[in-house]
Amino acid sequence: MVKRIRAGIARGSAELVILSLLVERPLYGFEISKRIEERTQGALRFELASLYPMLYDLERRGLVKGQWQPSSTGRDRRYYSLTPKGKAQLAPLRREWRSFFQALDCLAGVGDA
Amino acid sequence: MPDWPALVQERFGAADANSAGDAEIVAELAAHLEDRYEELCGQGMCESDAISRALGDFQNWSVLAKRIHRATDGEETMNYRTRTLWMPGLVILTASMVWLWVLQRMTFGPGMPAPWLHASLSFMPYLVWLISQPLFGAAGAYLSRRAGAERRTELTASLFPAIVMFGMWVVLIACIVVTRYSHVSHQWPLVLAGTLFWSVLPGLLLLLGRSLYLRTQNFARP
Numbered sequence: 001m002v003k004r005i006r007a008g009i010a011r012g013s014a015e016l017v018i019l020s021l022l023v024e025r026p027l028y029g030f031e032i033s034k035r036i037e038e039r040t041q042g043a044l045r046f047e048l049a050s051l052y053p054m055l056y057d058l059e060r061r062g063l064v065k066g067q068w069q070p071s072s073t074g075r076d077r078r079y080y081s082l083t084p085k086g087k088a089q090l091a092p093l094r095r096e097w098r099s100f101f102q103a104l105d106c107l108a109g110v111g112d113a
Numbered sequence: 114m115p116d117w118p119a120l121v122q123e124r125f126g127a128a129d130a131n132s133a134g135d136a137e138i139v140a141e142l143a144a145h146l147e148d149r150y151e152e153l154c155g156q157g158m159c160e161s162d163a164i165s166r167a168l169g170d171f172q173n174w175s176v177l178a179k180r181i182h183r184a185t186d187g188e189e190t191m192n193y194r195t196r197t198l199w200m201p202g203l204v205i206l207t208a209s210m211v212w213l214w215v216l217q218r219m220t221f222g223p224g225m226p227a228p229w230l231h232a233s234l235s236f237m238p239y240l241v242w243l244i245s246q247p248l249f250g251a252a253g254a255y256l257s258r259r260a261g262a263e264r265r266t267e268l269t270a271s272l273f274p275a276i277v278m279f280g281m282w283v284v285l286i287a288c289i290v291v292t293r294y295s296h297v298s299h300q301w302p303l304v305l306a307g308t309l310f311w312s313v314l315p316g317l318l319l320l321l322g323r324s325l326y327l328r329t330q331n332f333a334r335p
Contacts, residue, residue, distance in 0.1 A: 030148040052181060
């Protein structure tokens with residue numbers, strides 16, 4: 001059960017992270033993983049075996065859209081951008097996580113940690 | 114510069130990369146490895162180390178391929194509990210019941226073996242069925258484990274036929290208590306024997322089969 005909860009949290013948080021990054025501008029897989037690592041100063045790191053399945057899952061659900069475009073190096077990369085459905089999903093997802101952390105803070109005082 | 118699409122395709126499984134969709138996935142993973150390789154070379158790593166390090170980032174390619182196909186095909190629609198508990202449990206329950214039915218048909222049919230024509234005849238199908246229970250327990254553990262079950266779910270799936278039987282006996286006991294309360298004292302030995310022979314003993318043997326199966330396995334989680 002604990003493993004399932006952990007898996008659920010990991011999955012939900014990964015969704016939030018990816019959608020939050022893509023709302024700023026379209027990114028390709030490698031950029032997404034680097035961005036996450038840089039922004040969190042290495043605290044969060046996506047296992048690559050999870051990143052691409054997650055992107056394809058989001059794409060299948062219509063939250064992001066992948067499109068091949070030339071990158072800054074001139075080589076084609078598959079850029080992911082947020083769809084209107086993805087944008088609509090982001091606000092409630094953020095609210096959910098905010099309430100989750102508030103609840104966790106009330107119970108475990110993680111906010112002060 | 115290594116041929117990244119070829120390296121990815123080789124690992125990702127050439128058979129799966131035939132469709133246009135999969136070719137696109139291969140191209141995308143190859144692009145990722147290319148970027149990673151260049152990053153590592155830029156940090157001063159030698160070419161061969163950078164290649165193996167970049168490829169190592171994906172760790173288990175078969176897991177990656179499975180996860181990607183699950184994500185693209187939407188296999189997650191079958192939820193965790195269905196995959197790890199209900200499906201394996203129902204499969205072994207059905208197989209176990211069909212096996213009992215076959216044994217009964219064989220025993221009581223016209224071509225029954227002569228040595229079985231004795232007083233213990235009626236017990237023969239049951240005894241053979243009981244002896245075969247470890248196989249069903251092992252099958253339940255295998256199916257559940259393959260679907261990625263946790264230990265407790267896997268245990269429940271292995272014991273599923275015995276649990277269902279136990280539930281049926283509990284319902285029967287409840288019916289006896291409710292409908293024939295005045296005669297209940299005459300029913301208890303039979304009811305308890307039924308619970309023992311159709312639920313407790315099979316349960317123990319299912320458990321034995323599961324334990325034997327798990328002993329043969331590497332205990333590393335899938």
